[in-house]
Amino acid sequence: MDTSQPFSYRQGLEGGIGRGALFGPRFARPFHGVRTLAHDQADAVVSVPDALLLLCTQLAPRLRAGQFFSSETALALYGAPTPRGWQPCVHVAVHRPSYPPRTPGVVRHRLQTRMPLTREVHGIPVEDPVRAWVQASRIWRADDLVAAADFLVSPHRRLVSVDELQREASRMRGNRLDAVCGDIREGSESPQETRLRLAIVRAGLPEPILNLEIFDGTGRFVARLDGAYPQYRVAVEYDGRQHAEDSVQFARDADRWDDVRSEGWDLVRILHHHMRDGAAPAVEKVRTALRRAGWRG
Structure with missing residues (x-):
């Protein structure tokens, strides 16, 4: 019998595994009536999603x-x-x-x-x-x-x-x-982008357009913006990195930010720490940029 995947107690008996072995140290019992190799418990869990999938996979034989x-x-x-x-x-x-x-x-x-x-x-x-x-x-x-x-x-x-x-x-x-x-929108690419948008709107600011593509005067693609206010030429970009681990990607992003600014946009970068306190610092950065561009809200 293949014991590499979780199995039910009954399946174990039918597969030729003795009762003593099924209650012995070789197998873990994550749920009543379920067996899995004991070492799987320590080896498989590396994140919350993986932990959940492991639990569900272990319970599945009981369903x-x-x-x-x-x-x-x-x-x-x-x-x-x-x-x-x-x-x-x-x-x-x-x-x-x-x-x-x-x-x-x-x-x-x-x-x-x-x-x-x-x-x-x-x-x-x-x-x-x-x-x-x-x-x-x-x-x-x-x-x-x-x-x-x-x-x-x-x-x-x-x-x-x-x-x-x-x-x-x-x-x-x-x-x-x-x-x-x-409040549901197509185009939000991360939960933090969603929470930022919700905080912006609740603070009385206009809602940004999601994933707006901008081009230069020759028609060359410049960037796709997380959030944008075309009327005010204000762009909002969320960067959840707490550190610039990937120097190559960070350099590409920096060049893109320069390109956006060179097209006359005021680029507001929202970093991880700006999302504290219900995203109040992030909202204030966006508010300041909009008012600087002529918004009178």
Whole structure:
């Protein structure tokens, strides 16, 4: 029997592994009824996403037909950004009349009767991203939901559309997600860019255009700006690097910043430390640039 992947206790018995071995030091028991090689516990975990994937892969042998990973677990498995300080949490759901597994360490959900729309991600059953996003709205804050939605609707991924999120959100009681859906934008390329945009708008500043491409007088492409105010020739670039580890890339970026400025743009660089205190320093930098360019807000 191949023991390189997690397997259920029953599968181990059927594969010829004795009861004593299944309870011995060779195998770890990450969940009740699941076995995996003991050294995998220490070797595999290097980051929060990897830790979550490991947990889900270990639990997968326990899942029965119709059971799947849901809510924030599903979003993280799709690669969506999670809240700051988030720790891996395993949510498993099933539609009525079935029941989710009773397993310590697992958050169980018994959903209304409905046609399942699961996908296979990393070889395990995962809730549809649209439904997972709405499910996560019960436990995530609004800004975290917007950041995840921006990821899902990104033109580079096209996992879902804004319309699909809005339709699914409309099924919820109340209107909590109305404002969240109104803040979703295609084109935001990182959760920090999303949070910066939200902070700018909440501070009463105009909303920047995302990913605006600018060209010089000969039609030569100059740059694609994270955020831009063409009317005021103000560009906003988020640079999350805390250190310039890649000197070659940093040199390219510096040349690009010079090119943007040479085209008459006031380039506002937002660095990691400008995002503290709810991005107040970043907002003030943008406000100053806009007022310098003639904005009277």
